[in-house]
Amino acid sequence: MLIDHPLLGPRDASEFIYMGDAKLLNRPNWKSQNSKTKFLDYGYLRKNPAGVHKELWYHEQGDRSWLLVTRNTVTHEILKVELARDTKGK
Amino acid sequence: MAKLDLKIKKPLDGYSKVINQIKIAEYQFDNLISLAIPLKTERKCKLNFKKSLGEPMPNIEKSIINKSGILGFRIGLDLLLVCNPSHSSFVKKTVPSLKQAFYITDQTGGWCGVRVDGDRVIEMLERICPLNLSQKIFAIGDVKRTIMDHLNVIIFRETEKKFVLFSPSSSSGSFLKSIEISSRNI
Structure with a gap:
């Protein structure tokens, strides 16, 4: 599988580490009213869809960047790759 | 007190060998x-x-x-x-x-350099390196960090057929072995 890195071009997936669901980018506010429930959701609950999924990949054997990859988990087709730093909070 | 004459020992101890017309030599740096x-x-x-x-x-x-x-x-x-x-x-x-x-x-002390040089160097690297080594993509003077034989490697292209590969010095012996084997198998 090739991941088309936004800065470096297509790179072999062996250079990356899969770091899970991209919901980890949106950490709940600990001051919010139901923060306990939100953190339970943030820490443990995942949708695990069969289809389009936004996920985090870390380019460990490369430039050490974090990527937000939109991938179809059924076909493994990669639909979009962005730098996580450019998308956080959007 | 005895006078000590300390010398720096490089990870591959100045290794140099030619295999299938590919010169493999430790790239030494201070x-x-x-x-x-x-x-x-x-x-x-x-x-x-x-x-x-x-x-x-x-x-x-x-x-x-x-x-x-x-x-x-x-x-x-x-x-x-x-x-x-x-x-x-x-x-x-x-x-x-x-x-x-x-x-x-x-x-x-953390890195070890190996210079590989020769007409068949691309054939040798293609066996272990997942990068596209064509000069259009990986030009002279380019440097990339990647993985070769499960080891973290920084590859630098000096000329069309000459590269310097930096790998962690702790696993430099294993990496050198991969280079030797790949050179023999082309």
Whole structure:
């Protein structure tokens, strides 16, 4: 599988580490009213869809960047790759 | 007290061999340091890099070589490596100058360099390297960090058929073995 890195071009997936669901980018506010429930959701609950999924990949054997990859988990087709730093909070 | 004569021992002890017309030799250097760009100071770092090394700070996956033969590699948006093969005033002058803008870590003992050179070098590398080595994609002077035989490697293209591969010195023996085996099997 090739991941088309936004800065470096297509790179072999062996250079990356899969770091899970991209919901980890949106950490709940600990001051919010139901923060306990939100953190339970943030820490443990995942949708695990069969289809389009936004996920985090870390380019460990490369430039050490974090990527937000939109991938179809059924076909493994990669639909979009962005730098996580450019998308956080959007 | 006995007078000790200390000598630096390189990870591959000066290894050099030719296999299938590919010359494989340890690439020796005196110093290797990493430069990290502190948050929101890229402009200051660019000016400092130019002042310290006499060359502009390279773009990502590009390199520079200055008049003294010092190499600078940019391997990430905020990370560079500077390799000094043998310039004598590097530690006394260049490093203190770079310290004024960058976070610096000495990595001299952490990395081992191997130079591979020869007409069949691409055939040998294609067996272990997942990168596209065509010159359109990986031009002379480019540098990339990747994985070869499960080991972290920084690959630098010196000429069309000459590369320097930096791997962690702790696993340099295993990496050299992969290079030797790949060279034999082309």
